[in-house]
Amino acid sequence: MKALEADYDELREGDPQGRLFNDDLAPARASDRQWNSYALFSLWMNDAHNASNYTFAAGLFIGTGVIMGMTPLSIVIGVFIATFIIFIACCVSGLMGYETGAPYPVISRVTWGVWGANFPALVRGIVAIAWYGIQTYLASISLELLLMRIFPPMQHWTASFVGLRLSGWVAFLILSGIQLIIVWRGMEAVRHFQGAAGPIIWVIMIGLGVWMLSQAGWDFRWTVNADNVTPPIGTQFYQIFVTVGLTIGTLATLMLNFSDFARYAPSRRSVVMGNVLGLPLNWTAFALTSVLCSAAAIKVYGEAFHDPGDLLSRIDNDVVFYVVSIAFIVATIGVNIVANFVSAAFDLSNLNPRKISFRVGGIVSVIASIVVTPWNLYGSPTAINYFLGSLGALLGPFFGILTLDYFYYKRSRVDLRDLYSPNPEGRYFYRGGLNTDALLGFIPAAIVALCIALVPAFSKVSPFSWFIAAPLGALCYWIVQTLRGNKPLPTGSGD
Template identity: 45%
Template sequence: MCPTDPGAAMEPDHKALAALDPSGRLYNEDLAPATERKWSTYSFFAVWMSAIHNIGTYTFVAGLFVIGLSGWQVLAAILIGTGILFFGMNWAGRMGQRTGVPFPVMARISFGIWGANIPALIRAVIAICWYGIQTYLASMAVVVLLLRINPELQQWQNQSFLGLSLLGWACFILLWVLQLVVITRGMEAVRRFQDWAGPIVWVVMLAMAVWLFAQAGWNIPMDMSVKPLSGGDAFLGVLTGAFLLVATYATMLLNYCDFTRFATSDKAVVRGNFWGIPVNFAAFAAISITMTIGTVVVFGEAITDPALILAKVPDTAVLVLGAVMFIVATIGVNVVLNFVSPAYDLANVWPKHITFKRGGIISAVLALLVMPWNLYSNPVVVNYFLGGLGAFLGPLFGIMAADYFLVNRGIINIKDLYRSDESGAYFFRKGVNPKAIAVFVPTAILAAILALVPAFSAAAAFAWPIGLVTAGVAYYLAMGGAKPAVAAGEPEAELEPAE
């Protein structure tokens, strides 16, 4: 039936949807529209805390200081970037909340029922590789802390297997297993984990900040810069930092519907985004940049890894607590950014046999098999392969957002997302929308060139928004503008209304 609240998703008839896909190539219970909507404002706030409160974010903020921005300029870059991210996530979140479907199913609207596997697999490859790399980096932080607590463990650090020390293997497998335990229990387990994992990281960060403040004589100059930039260079540095922040979370922008499909309301998403992105990110960045400047005052150099700061604390109990916090932080960011998406993406490839749980297990195994320590140590892989794939995310989101908001105007035939015959609205040509592919290929190449070719290094930080805008405009024109409000021959009750 058609919902009375225009902001609510339809109540899906799962049996009817399953009947539309006798081949089993489009439907399973995990890919069907969500029926349980339990994610509140706090749930999304907690998601962002988990995504932000981690070593990578601290290192990103500290890196802006190292390139020459002052503390205040770093905060300005963060505020601009989070403002852009906030509005983008609201758009992405609305798509999921209204339809109740995960990212690979959402991609069927613009790319076709089979063509959707293209953006889904691109997102999955990026997520799986970064899942392994993030786990490796956090495990190395735990190794540093363990060696500080018990120097006798050095003997295990001196022995290696497949390029990683035995102690490194132990820490990596520990984090790998803990994350697998969370994700294989389903999205409700993810929600419950996020509810406490995000806030708990604040404890160790605030404690470390207070300790550094004390060591610095309670005076940390926020106008300090390691190599002050001129007015024009500083302005460009602020904008570059802002768009690099947006590009860093572009993966989440693409598949945010994986989470918002479980939202109680559109307002819950917007409010959670507000407290979780601009407010929470600014606060975490303020702590991070304060700590970075504090390391210059106290130790004479900018330390960009919080684990190395923690290792300097003389109290063993604090070190143990810090190690636990870093484990929690890594699980949080990996579950949000790098684990949920490939679980759905792989399920979309073969839904008859791959559920969300099995997709998560496959993702974790692949992340282990790629031996991420070797990936991370190879600049070609990280910068060109993963960087190139990352540049594709702007055009992908540009196409999907233009299709949902401009071409279809938020009116989506939910049933046809699971219809495998030619009469479906999203069958296009043999299950693929050739116009979406024709737009994606050149705009993705453009974004990749801007991001990777040294001659365009000045524009590299802006590859993502350029790719998004060019792809969105080109797709809208290719599709001939907006469609009629109600597709011919389709009863209005089967359509998803826009607000």
């Protein structure tokens, strides 16, 4: 494997000013490749078992937006189909990381050029920072409730600053500090945290589901929604397809940068097995658990809850409350580190490798996540839809273009020396460090993606924006390459 054969000294000598290379962005060494199948499975456990995904699954059951209340069976089918598609996409992006040993922003240089890669990395980084803040805020709700029950005077800390009460600030800053400490210790600390947290959270979630069902008298039906109605079959099929689109949209960020983690895998088999266990099986089971809790809540409390924090506030059993609160907090820390923190740190480091290390990128991410006041973002559907929705829509074209270029045009063959070299003669320098072909392919696909995501007339198809944008990005790039007369590398040839 070229990544393991790379000479670090040679890569440093090729970039003496550190404009493209630092130890964090460098290809993973053999000793770094400790993320086996279980580690990647744990990554997905941490990514699935959190407050926002509970809210997502519960929302499908209760009924929000284009989803008018789904049955548990429809949700299970939709999530399973979606996560199977995501499994394939993450194996594709994961193999890029495994083969090169490089994180996503560095791999993007293959397609976008050594300087042009900062564009997709910056977009992905902004999305990661915003969602990092939102996830931290959602977990801080559970921590705030926990602290209030332990220390009742906190209930009177009602003074508000930029939209968040003092008790909320305390919980938010505590969680930000914990996450920074974990990432500060490096990717091995992330691996160990996830390996321990994943199965513990699963046991607790299953326990919560069983406890809620017992409180509801074990009354659970697969084929009725929260209103105790079975939707028409045509409606159910549409809802399943929408669920597939929304679920894929939820994981579009991690599909793009899964190479950040797969670069540490010891084998291709580890990547595939970790993904198959963690995605179709694990995610579908968690969605069912979330719906089960929502259905039971209707029987027990007379209403279903979108937000697990609202459900927690109604639990009067102290043991259950403390255990589940801690589980949601730990789970959200896990998903935040996986889906947002690590990506943002690598993306920021890629902007200026000499001055911004992985750790410095993490500090900047934490500060930026506070500045954007994520509680206000989360409380504003307009901000979510137009700001994060528009940026998220761009991830589809990024994925389609990179995948086609890496596997078809480059035939998975990468020169690591040129990947980390600012030399104008390097094969990834293109035109001034930017591959204009990628930009020309991206623009029309991005315009279509943004229209689908933002224009109200396309609201019925907006859940399928990634499905449309990713292949469209690849198609536009193929058209540009064809018009320029560029052909893929011959199969089985050398560099």
